[in-house]
Amino acid sequence: MAGFLDRAKEQAQSALNQGKQKVDEVQAQRAGQDLLRKLGAAYYAEQRGNGSADDVQRALTELEQHIATHGDGFLHH
Numbered sequence: 001m002a003g004f005l006d007r008a009k010e011q012a013q014s015a016l017n018q019g020k021q022k023v024d025e026v027q028a029q030r031a032g033q034d035l036l037r038k039l040g041a042a043y044y045a046e047q048r049g050n051g052s053a054d055d056v057q058r059a060l061t062e063l064e065q066h067i068a069t070h071g072d073g074f075l076h077h
Helices: 002-048 053-068
Strands: none
Touching: 002 053
16 A cells, blocks of 8 residues: 555655646746847837847846757747
């Protein structure tokens, strides 16, 4: 009986870990999409004369840092 409970506990822990990993992936994708929107908005504002090249560069740097950490998978969806 203890063996069964140990296996059940391991399976539950594994499922929990997989669920957490999926949540982390979704959060990283959303953050990447938000950074991409921010870059687009900064570029648009610059082109319209309401923004600056510094704002665009800052948004680009944030996006590149995110990609370096989490990959660019959010760009392909």
